[in-house]
Amino acid sequence: MAILRVKDVSKRFGGLKALTDVNLSVEENSVHAIIGPNGAGKSTLLNCLVGKLMPDTGSVLFDNNSVLGLEPFQINQMGISRVFQTPEIFGELTVMENMLIPIFAMRDGAFRMHAYETIANEKVVVEQAEAMLEEMNMADKREMHAASLSRGDKRRLEIGMCLSQNPRLLLLDEPTAGMARADTNNTIDLLKQIKEERDITIAIIEHDMHVVFSLAERITVLAQGTPLVEDTPENIRGNPKVREAYLGEAA
Amino acid sequence: MLGLNKKDTSLLIIVALLTLLAPFILNPFPEGSAMAQFNAGYPDLMQRFVIFGIFAIGFNILFGLTGYLSFGHAAFLGVGSYSAVWMFKLLSYNVIPAIALSVVVAGLFSLLIGFVSLRRSGIYFSILTLAFAQMSFALAYSVLSNPKFNLTNGETGLQVYADDPQILQGANAPDLPHLFGLPMRATYTMDVGAWSFDFNAGYYLCAVIMMVVFYLAIRIFRSPFGMMLRAVKSNQQRMNYTGLNSKPYTLAAFVISGMYAGLAGGLMAAMDPLAGAERMQWTASGEVVLMTILGGTGTLIGPVLGAGFIKYFENIFSKINDNVLHSWFAFLPDGLEDAVVFLIHPFIGKGWHLTLGILFMLVVIYLPGGLVEGGQRLLNWFKRKKTGADDAPSGKTEPAE
Ligand SMILES: Nc1ncnc2c1ncn2[C@@H]1O[C@H](COP(=O)(O)OP(=O)(O)OP(=O)(O)O)[C@@H](O)[C@H]1O
Numbered sequence: 275m276a277i278l279r280v281k282d283v284s285k286r287f288g289g290l291k292a293l294t295d296v297n298l299s300v301e302e303n304s305v306h307a308i309i310g311p312n313g314a315g316k317s318t319l320l321n322c323l324v325g326k327l328m329p330d331t332g333s334v335l336f337d338n339n340s341v342l343g344l345e346p347f348q349i350n351q352m353g354i355s356r357v358f359q360t361p362e363i364f365g366e367l368t369v370m371e372n373m374l375i376p377i378f379a380m381r382d383g384a385f386r387m388h389a390y391e392t393i394a395n396e397k398v399v400v401e402q403a404e405a406m407l408e409e410m411n412m413a414d415k416r417e418m419h420a421a422s423l424s425r426g427d428k429r430r431l432e433i434g435m436c437l438s439q440n441p442r443l444l445l446l447d448e449p450t451a452g453m454a455r456a457d458t459n460n461t462i463d464l465l466k467q468i469k470e471e472r473d474i475t476i477a478i479i480e481h482d483m484h485v486v487f488s489l490a491e492r493i494t495v496l497a498q499g500t501p502l503v504e505d506t507p508e509n510i511r512g513n514p515k516v517r518e519a520y521l522g523e524a525a
Numbered sequence: 526m527l528g529l530n531k532k533d534t535s536l537l538i539i540v541a542l543l544t545l546l547a548p549f550i551l552n553p554f555p556e557g558s559a560m561a562q563f564n565a566g567y568p569d570l571m572q573r574f575v576i577f578g579i580f581a582i583g584f585n586i587l588f589g590l591t592g593y594l595s596f597g598h599a600a601f602l603g604v605g606s607y608s609a610v611w612m613f614k615l616l617s618y619n620v621i622p623a624i625a626l627s628v629v630v631a632g633l634f635s636l637l638i639g640f641v642s643l644r645r646s647g648i649y650f651s652i653l654t655l656a657f658a659q660m661s662f663a664l665a666y667s668v669l670s671n672p673k674f675n676l677t678n679g680e681t682g683l684q685v686y687a688d689d690p691q692i693l694q695g696a697n698a699p700d701l702p703h704l705f706g707l708p709m710r711a712t713y714t715m716d717v718g719a720w721s722f723d724f725n726a727g728y729y730l731c732a733v734i735m736m737v738v739f740y741l742a743i744r745i746f747r748s749p750f751g752m753m754l755r756a757v758k759s760n761q762q763r764m765n766y767t768g769l770n771s772k773p774y775t776l777a778a779f780v781i782s783g784m785y786a787g788l789a790g791g792l793m794a795a796m797d798p799l800a801g802a803e804r805m806q807w808t809a810s811g812e813v814v815l816m817t818i819l820g821g822t823g824t825l826i827g828p829v830l831g832a833g834f835i836k837y838f839e840n841i842f843s844k845i846n847d848n849v850l851h852s853w854f855a856f857l858p859d860g861l862e863d864a865v866v867f868l869i870h871p872f873i874g875k876g877w878h879l880t881l882g883i884l885f886m887l888v889v890i891y892l893p894g895g896l897v898e899g900g901q902r903l904l905n906w907f908k909r910k911k912t913g914a915d916d917a918p919s920g921k922t923e924p925a926e
């Protein structure tokens with residue numbers, strides 16, 4: 275069953291057609307990669323899924339419910355979490371606090387005026403946050419300010435924050451862009467491990483073919499705002515159209 | 526204690542001791558001595574210390590935690606004062622209903638202004654709050670003061686007249702603000718040798734209220750709600766993509782800080798039953814910004830220190846005049862004495878703003894964490910001297926000390 279369905283989505287920026295009639299289905303519990311040359315419209319597509327942009331036409335269904343017109347926080351509550359190209363974390367807060375916030379958000383919803391409680395007394399939430407930090411191998415960094423983490427650790431923390439909410443769909447926009455090889459491999463391993471341990475669907479935008487072919491079960495190639503092909507990694511590798519539009523350019 | 530951790534409890538106890546013993550601490554110099562003019566322990570000024578402390582504590586909940594810089598908080602202060610005086614006029618001179626109403630009205634007023642202003646962030650938010658405050662000032666100064674509908678009594682300021690209803694004012698109750706019969710002006714003066722200490726009922730009322738709202742501020746700082754407010758400041762994008770709606774959080778912080786401001790305004794009127802529009806002017810809004818930054822934005826005790834510092838300057842430094850200077854430097858040869866007085870002259874008396882401005886710049890440039898950071902550095906420096914340089918604690922400041 276497809277957990278995410280994108281139907282005939284188009285988006286213009288002034289005269290520029292960023293997306294034209296995009297159709298896409300992401301199967302539940304799969305890892306689906308979206309690739310394409312610079313400016314193909316990958317980030318635009320992703321922004322249309324999470325409430326940052328409103329498509330001009332078309333529909334986006336998550337678990338058969340439309341997400342169009344909803345605020346990002348509402349879409350998150352439906353079970354979609356997003357990892358950004360540059361890690362978006364709470365830099366001035368500690369690693370532990372970064373982990374507490376999404377768990378509080380899960381428990382209390384979009385807003386709660388819990389102004390007279392003390393964080394230390396919220397034992398269940400604190401335990402969940404500690405367990406998640408443990409799972410991310412970051413327990414020793416819990417009192418550090420998130421801004422002082424290394425790039426790889428920031429990414430790890432951000433993914434952990436998303437996972438702590440048990441999302442059904444995890445969206446990643448170029449999660450390894452600008453990373454050193456070692457950090458990239460760590461991220462691949464982390465995502466593989468996540469996939470093994472949970473029922474989760476992952477949609478990933480990526481330039482790094484090493485990452486794509488290590489993780490993806492299906493690949494959609496986007497070029498000039500339209501999907502060119504959608505297939506398994508093996509077939510994509512051999513597809514001449516893809517080579518021409520993308521791989522040839524990249525090589 | 527009281528649901529606080531050890532560090533916060535000691536901070537609360539220190540603040541409690543300092544405020545309760547303020548009449549002693551602020552009057553260290555014997556009456557009549559040359560230094561006596563530096564004494565700040567007279568009721569009027571002590572009241573102002575804690576009232577502006579309350580104002581700044583509340584402002585810091587908005588600015589320190591969420592990073593939203595309001596330039597219009599004096600409007601809530603003014604609204605609080607007007608509400609309190611109206612209570613005096615209609616009900617009685619008892620300060621309790623007056624203070625209660627000032628908090629409620631300021632809360633409602635800040636809900637309205639916050640709802641509109643928080644549609645924008647950054648500089649646009651600041652400008653919107655400034656515009657609202659200036660509108661409120663204009664309303665209070667002229668629009669809402671006409672023979673048909675006189676809410677604010679314009680230029681003269683709102684005050685209690687003999688023909689006001691005061692329906693609950695008892696026959697024997699004091700004819701000025703009081704707490705169940707205890708006049709706010711009641712002062713007991715204790716003379717110890719050459720020293721003299723004033724214990725004023727109004728000051729102690731303000732001091733107790735300040736301790737309560739300071740305690741509430743600590744609770745807010747340490748609560749999940751407080752953490753969410755810091756998350757607003759840190760990264761709203763991440764917040765929204767984490768399933769949190771940042772708008773009600775900022776609005777709640779705005780209203781809370783508006784209520785603190787209203788409380789401060791109500792207390793001002795309770796100490797002196799008069800409310801004027803100038804209390805709402807933008808300079809007053811700017812002052813609380815200065816207090817917070819000077820003391821240490823986002824720290825618990827900083828705003829109180831900043832408020833005390835600025836009020837001390839305003840009231841003490843401004844009283845030093847050339848005659849005083851001449852008496853200090855009389856030991857110098859005549860020509861040199863005149864030169865020194867001439868050099869210092871611009872910085873004293875009416876020039877206290879100049880001194881404060883320079884100090885403010887120095888603090889912002891060299892101590893971005895305000896007086897609190899200064900205190901921490903001093904403390905670390907002493908510790909290092911005591912224990913030797915090898916196991917010196919790191920100079921890192923904690924955000925919510
Ligand atoms: N907010 C915007 N306003 C105007 N044009 C935009 C906006 N966002 C994207 N574009 C344009 O739309 C096109 C698609 O951009 P998009 O960022 O989706 O590409 P991409 O596939 O993510 O590229 P990259 O691989 O470089 O990240 C580009 O030409 C881009 O300049």
Ligand SMILES: [Mg+2]
Pocket residue numbers: 316317318
């Ligand atoms: Mg992109």
